[in-house]
Amino acid sequence: EAQVTQNPRYLITVTGKKLTVTCSQNMNHEYMSWYRQDPGLGLRQIYYSMNVEVTDKGDVPEGYKVSRKEKRNFPLILESPSPNQTSLYFCASRVNTGELFFGEGSRLTVL
Amino acid sequence: AQSVAQPEDQVNVAEGNPLTVKCTYSVSGNPYLFWYVQYPNRGLQFLLKYITGDNLVKGSYGFEAEFNKSQTSFHLKKPSALVSDSALYFCAVRDMRGSGGSYIPTFGRGTSLIVHP
Numbered sequence: 001e002a003q004v005t006q007n008p009r010y011l012i013t014v015t016g017k018k019l020t021v022t023c024s025q026n027m028n029h030e031y032m033s034w035y036r037q038d039p040g041l042g043l044r045q046i047y048y049s050m051n052v053e054v055t056d057k058g059d060v061p062e063g064y065k066v067s068r069k070e071k072r073n074f075p076l077i078l079e080s081p082s083p084n085q086t087s088l089y090f091c092a093s094r095v096n097t098g099e100l101f102f103g104e105g106s107r108l109t110v111l
Numbered sequence: 112a113q114s115v116a117q118p119e120d121q122v123n124v125a126e127g128n129p130l131t132v133k134c135t136y137s138v139s140g141n142p143y144l145f146w147y148v149q150y151p152n153r154g155l156q157f158l159l160k161y162i163t164g165d166n167l168v169k170g171s172y173g174f175e176a177e178f179n180k181s182q183t184s185f186h187l188k189k190p191s192a193l194v195s196d197s198a199l200y201f202c203a204v205r206d207m208r209g210s211g212g213s214y215i216p217t218f219g220r221g222t223s224l225i226v227h228p
Binding site: 004031033035040041042043044045048058090092094095097098099100101102103104105 | 143145147152153154155156157160162201205215216218219220221
C-alpha cells in the first residue's frame with residue numbers, strides 16, 4: 001500500500017529540547033516536502049527536497065532543519081523548539097502526475 | 112509569484128442540496144490547479160486536478176470543479192451534498208512554467224464545509 005508515514009503522530013515537549021519528526025515514503029517519489037498547518041493560516045511550506053541531497057527552503061523555514069540522505073526518508077529537525085512551533089505538521093511526496101500524497105500528520109506541542 | 116484565495120472560511124449546506132466551494136488563483140503562466148480534502152484528524156487527500164483540456168474536471172467522491180480562465184477561478188462543486196462530505200477543503204495552484212520554488216503548489220487557507228442533515 002502506498003504510504004507516507006510520519007512519526008511521532010503526537011508529541012508534547014519542552015522549549016529547547018531537540019526533536020526529530022521522521023517521514024518515510026514507499027513510492028520512490030523524488031520530491032518530498034514538509035508543511036505546517038495552523039488555524040486561519042492554512043498550509044505553509046517549511047522545506048522541500050527535489051531529490052536526494054537536494055533541499056531548499058519553503059515559506060517558513062526558520063527554526064527547522066531537514067536532510068535527504070536517501071530517497072525514501074525526509075526527517076524534520078527542530079534543534080531548539082519554541083512555543084511558536086506548536087503546530088500540526090505534514091509530510092508529503094509528489095506523484096508523477098503532480099498531486100501531493102500526504103502523511104497523516106504530526107501534532108506537536110512545545111511548552 | 113503564485114497565490115490562491117478561498118474567500119469563504121465556512122460553507123453551510125443542507126444534505127441533498129448542491130454545494131460550491133470557491134477558489135480563485137493568480138499565477139504568471141498557465142496554472143495547474145488542485146483540490147484536496149482533509150477529514151478530522153487525517154492528512155490531506157487529493158480530490159481532483161486541472162492540468163489542461165476540458166474545463167470541467169471530475170474527481171473522487173462525486174466532486175467536480177470548473178476551470179474558468181477569464182475569472183481565474185476553480186470552484187469545487189457537487190450536485191448533491193452528503194453529511195459525510197463535511198470536511199476542510201483546500202485549493203492549490205502551481206505555475207505550469209514553474210521551477211525550483213514555484214515547482215510546488217501554493218495552498219489556500221482552506222474552507223470548512225458543513226453539511227447539515
